[in-house]
Amino acid sequence: MKKITASILSLCLLTSGLSSVHAAEKALSISLNGEAIQFNQSPAVVEQGVTFVPVRLLLEKLNVNVKWDKATRTVTGIKDGRSLSLKVGSTNAIANGQAVDLDAAPKQIRNVTYVPLRFVAETAGYQVAWNQTLRQVSLTSKHQSDESQGFLWKVEHKGNTVYLLGSIHYVQEGLYPLRPEIENALKAADYLGVEVDLSKIAPEELQKHILDLGIYKDGTTLKDHISPDTYDKVTALLKANGLPENSFDSFKPWFVQQNILGIIVGNEGYQSEIGIDQYLIDKANQANKPVVSLETIDSQFQTNNNYSDALQEKLLLQTVDPSAPVTLAPNGGIDDLSKMWIEGDDNALNEYTNSSDWDAEYHKALLTDRNVDMAEKIKGYLNSDKKETYIVVLGMLHMLGDQGVVPLLEKEGFTLERK
Known part of the structure; x- marks a missing residue:
């Protein structure tokens, strides 16, 4: 604008x-510091109130170094002293060295690994807000203000x-x-x-x-x-x-x-x-x-x-x-x-x-x-x-x-x- x-x-x-x-109800959208994130062929999905997004694209947008272990189906990420680890099919995760229980387990959809958006973003140091009217998830750098x-x-x-x-x-x-x-x-x-x-x-x-x-x-x-x-x-x-x-x-x-x-x-x-x-x-x-x-x-x-x-x-x-x-x-x-x-x-x-x-x-x-x-x-x-x-x-x-x-x-x- x-x-x-x-x-x-x-x-x-x-x-x-x-x-x-x-x-009328809008399609789900996700923004990072005011800029829309385009997930292209692998759009975000919402299941039982949890928003799932493709993990690699999300972590790259958040400037998180990401690694994928195919054998254990585990994804890890590191950024500025912060770290996270999630495993497909498991609600057990690691956030900055601490064990946590996820509301929903990561999953694979059409060979793409999806993870809970809020957990990943907050662990990486971002604020997460949901606007019901706009059906928009907003991710914001905590240092922005x-x-x-x-x-x-x-x-x-x-x-x-x-x-x-x-x-x-x-x-x-x-x-x-x-x-x-x-x-x-x-x-x-x-x-x-x-x-x-x-x-x-x-x-x-x-x-x-x-x-x-x-x-x-x-x-x-x-x-x-x-x-x-x-x-x-x-x-x-x-x-x-x-x-x-x-x-x-x-x-x-x-x-x-x-x-x-x-x-x-x-x-x-x-x-x-x-x-x-x-x-x-x-x-x-x-x-x-x-x-x-x-x-x-x-x-x-x-x-x-x-x-x-x-x-x-x-x-x-x-x-x-x-x-x-x-x-x-x-x-x-x-x-x-x-x-x-x-x-x-x-x-x-x-x-x-x-x-x-x-x-x-x-x-x-x-x-x-x-x-x-x-x-x-x-x-x-x-x-x-x-x-x-x-x-x-x-x-x-x-x-x-x-x-x-x-x-x-x-x-x-x-x-x-x-x-």
Whole structure:
């Protein structure tokens, strides 16, 4: 995904959770640090919940030195001081010098030796994650997140402390844990602040917002509100992803765009379930730490719903056809924004947010207006007499630029320290 410009910002700046349409069951896929592994003529298989893959191809992809003993039908692997040994037909294995019992024994299928994927990958030093919706197994180098920086500031006033973290709502596996300064900020906080805590929103409430704002009630359908060319591109994308071509006929363009974009980035291995804000929400809940929302699901729906008809179609068109001649925001796909977060590049973030390539309506609705409201909430935390500590997590593009939350607080006289 090299070019999804303005459309991707909806997922980077608005909390996800709008999707009401789910794809048909997909074929099993396996990725390594975000790149798909192709097993060609010997595809992975799942038996009783265990994923089996061809051992030689897997170990070579993981840069493990592999040896096969034909007489004993035993495979061994060594990498960076790690080692493993498995025998076809046996649940007894060796992992880094220790005897272990496997959930399922290695086997041969059409003269190819298959082994349990999770055991081999974890023994070789990789994190393993399963996405049921995407039917995707993700393998990630455990050191991949070691140098992730992110965007973190600290501000103190009247005995109160706010850690301000710019986040991305969709990430790939391997980002966690976050660097110690961020993890420790959550531990020190009395409260976690996020845009919207979706875990507190009942399904029926979310459904009500979809019915109120996302669906046409006048008897018209999507094709009555967008060009035939845009509609044809929507139906083609749905068909390509195993969905009925009329899946979104009842919905407004902004809602269709959000759902389709979720499908696209999901196919690229980006997941909201492990987004930075959701990761911190889960940790706060485990620690019985209160989570507060700076916005409401209604305000986020209204932001989208209040876009002009022209802007809604432009966003939808750019999502289904990134090559379309539509300019709404600076060029940059989700890979670029993820890289910006990992590197913690303030200059790049500031330059992106201040770019002259923004559509004025889009910039004002998505950034300016919301930044003012959220800065006011944070100012309230800092001016409180309660002497409390917050970590507030917002989409990273809310942070900098001339009208970002950080400069807005600085204009109010607060001193923010970049961490």
